[in-house]
Amino acid sequence: MRAAPGRHVRLPVLTIEKLVPGGAGFCRLPDGRPAFVPGALPGDRVRVGSLADKKGYVEATAFELEAPGPERVEPPCAIAVACGGCDWMALPAAAQLRYKASLVAEALARTGRLELAAPPVVVSAGDPLGYRLRVRLHVDEVGRVGFFGQRSREIVEVAECLVVAPELRVAMRTLAELAVPERATLGEYFSALDLRAVPGEGGVELELEPREGVRMRERAVDALVNALAASARVGFSTRRRSGLRRYELPGGGFLRVPSGGFTQVNWAVNAALVAAVVSGAESRGAKSFLDLYAGVGNFSVPLARAGLTGTAVEVEAGSVAALREALREQALTGLEVIAGDVTRALGRLRRTRQGVDLALLDPPRAGAKDALAPLIQLEPKTIAYVACDPVTLARDLRRVVDAGWTLGAVQCFDMFPQTHHVETLAWLERSGS
Ligand SMILES: C[S@@+](CC[C@H](N)C(=O)[O-])C[C@H]1O[C@@H](n2cnc3c(N)ncnc32)[C@H](O)[C@@H]1O
Structure with missing residues (x-):
C-alpha cells in the first residue's frame, strides 16, 4: 500500500470490516461515513491518508497498514501493491474463494433483493498462478513496458507477471530485455501491446497498437518485430492480419478466434463453466x-455439439465470421x-x-439492461x-424475477484468481413451465 502523503490531516486508526464489490476494504470513519479502502483486507488496522469524496461515501486514495488482519499473507509477487492488477493476492486462495462467494450473495441480496439459502459454491480449476491467456501491456514514449499503476496511468514496469501463462512470461521477459534501439522504436510507434497464448499450442501472438497520429517507418518496425519474434511467435495484426487461431475445447470441438476477438482468459475454469452450461441445458431437457x-x-x-439447435447473436463482425467458420x-x-x-435481434x-x-x-x-424487455417478451422457459x-x-435478475421467473441454482467460477473478480452463472425458470 502506498504511504500517505504528508500534508493531510491524519485520521485515527480504523479496522476494516469486510470486502465490498470492486474489491476494496470497507470501514466507517469516526463520523459514521462509509469508507472504501482499496488494497485493505478484513481485520487490517489502517491509518487512512487522503480521502476522495464520492456520492454517499469516501474512498481512501492512500493508507498506512498499522497492523495486518488475520488472513493477510505476503503476496508472492514483489510488485503486487504498485501494480494493483492482483488486488487480492495478499489473501490465501481459500479465503479469496470464501470472500467471492459472500460478495456475490451480498450483491444479490442488497441490489437484487434475492436471498440465497447458502453462499454459492465457487468452482476453481487449474493453477491460481500462471493462468491468464492474454494480457495488455502499455508502452510509454521512451519504450517502457508495463501495466498502469493502481488507479493511475503511470506505467509500472513489469519484467515478470506471475498470473500470466508460462509462454507469456517468456514473451514479457523478451520485451523487458529489448535492446535500446528496438525499445526506442517500440515507444515511438506504439502505445500498447496485447499478448495472447493459444491454449494447448505453446506459441504467443503479439498485437501492437499504433500510437495515434504517428507515421510508421516500416524498416524500424520490421527490426522490432524480428527482435521479438526471436523468442515469441508473432502475429502482427495491425499490419498483416493473421489468420484465425484454433482453440481446442476440452469437451471436444474447437473455436476459431480472430485478432482481438473475445476469449475467456482462464481456460481451465472456462472448461468448468462451459460444462456447467451444457449439463444444465441437458438436465432441463432443453x-x-x-x-x-x-462471442466466437x-x-x-x-451446445450445438451436444445436439441442441439454436441462434447465436454477436455484434463484433470478426467474432461472427470466426464462429461461422x-x-x-x-x-x-x-x-x-x-x-x-x-x-x-431479440425484437425480430x-x-x-x-x-x-x-x-x-x-x-x-x-449487463443486459436494454435487452431484458424483449427477452422477457420471448418467454424462454429457462434463462x-x-x-x-x-x-x-x-x-438484471431482479427485473427477470419480477417478470415471472424464479431464481434457481447460482454457481460462481474463479476465472480470475488473485483478484476480486468472479464469474457467476445463475439459472432462472419461468413460473408454471
Ligand atoms: C463477455 S463477452 C462473452 C463472449 C462469449 N459468450 C464467451 O464466453 O467467450 C461479451 C460479448 O458480447 C459482445 N457484445 C457486446 N455488446 C453487444 C451487443 N449489444 N449485442 C451483441 N453482442 C454484444 C461482445 O462483442 C463480446 O463478444
Whole structure:
C-alpha cells in the first residue's frame, strides 16, 4: 500500500470490516461515513491518508497498514501493491474463494433483493498462478513496458507477471530485455501491446497498437518485430492480419478466434463453466437455445455439439465470421448466427423463437439492461445468465424475477484468481413451465 502523503490531516486508526464489490476494504470513519479502502483486507488496522469524496461515501486514495488482519499473507509477487492488477493476492486462495462467494450473495441480496439459502459454491480449476491467456501491456514514449499503476496511468514496469501463462512470461521477459534501439522504436510507434497464448499450442501472438497520429517507418518496425519474434511467435495484426487461431475445447470441438476477438482468459475454469452450461441445458431437457452475446461461440459450439439447435447473436463482425467458420469446419448445421445488437435481434426473434427452451446471456460488464424487455417478451422457459459483475447481475435478475421467473441454482467460477473478480452463472425458470 502506498504511504500517505504528508500534508493531510491524519485520521485515527480504523479496522476494516469486510470486502465490498470492486474489491476494496470497507470501514466507517469516526463520523459514521462509509469508507472504501482499496488494497485493505478484513481485520487490517489502517491509518487512512487522503480521502476522495464520492456520492454517499469516501474512498481512501492512500493508507498506512498499522497492523495486518488475520488472513493477510505476503503476496508472492514483489510488485503486487504498485501494480494493483492482483488486488487480492495478499489473501490465501481459500479465503479469496470464501470472500467471492459472500460478495456475490451480498450483491444479490442488497441490489437484487434475492436471498440465497447458502453462499454459492465457487468452482476453481487449474493453477491460481500462471493462468491468464492474454494480457495488455502499455508502452510509454521512451519504450517502457508495463501495466498502469493502481488507479493511475503511470506505467509500472513489469519484467515478470506471475498470473500470466508460462509462454507469456517468456514473451514479457523478451520485451523487458529489448535492446535500446528496438525499445526506442517500440515507444515511438506504439502505445500498447496485447499478448495472447493459444491454449494447448505453446506459441504467443503479439498485437501492437499504433500510437495515434504517428507515421510508421516500416524498416524500424520490421527490426522490432524480428527482435521479438526471436523468442515469441508473432502475429502482427495491425499490419498483416493473421489468420484465425484454433482453440481446442476440452469437451471436444474447437473455436476459431480472430485478432482481438473475445476469449475467456482462464481456460481451465472456462472448461468448468462451459460444462456447467451444457449439463444444465441437458438436465432441463432443453432442445433449443439462444446464445446472446455469443462471442466466437464459447457456449454455442459445445451446445450445438451436444445436439441442441439454436441462434447465436454477436455484434463484433470478426467474432461472427470466426464462429461461422468454426461451424462450417465442424459441420454443425443446427446453429444460426445473427450479426448485430442483441436488443434489436431479440425484437425480430419474437416471431420465430417464442417459447425457446433456453436463453443464455453473457453480456459485457455493464449487463443486459436494454435487452431484458424483449427477452422477457420471448418467454424462454429457462434463462441462464453468465456475469462478470455481481452488482449488474443482481440488478438484471431482479427485473427477470419480477417478470415471472424464479431464481434457481447460482454457481460462481474463479476465472480470475488473485483478484476480486468472479464469474457467476445463475439459472432462472419461468413460473408454471
Ligand atoms: C463477455 S463477452 C462473452 C463472449 C462469449 N459468450 C464467451 O464466453 O467467450 C461479451 C460479448 O458480447 C459482445 N457484445 C457486446 N455488446 C453487444 C451487443 N449489444 N449485442 C451483441 N453482442 C454484444 C461482445 O462483442 C463480446 O463478444
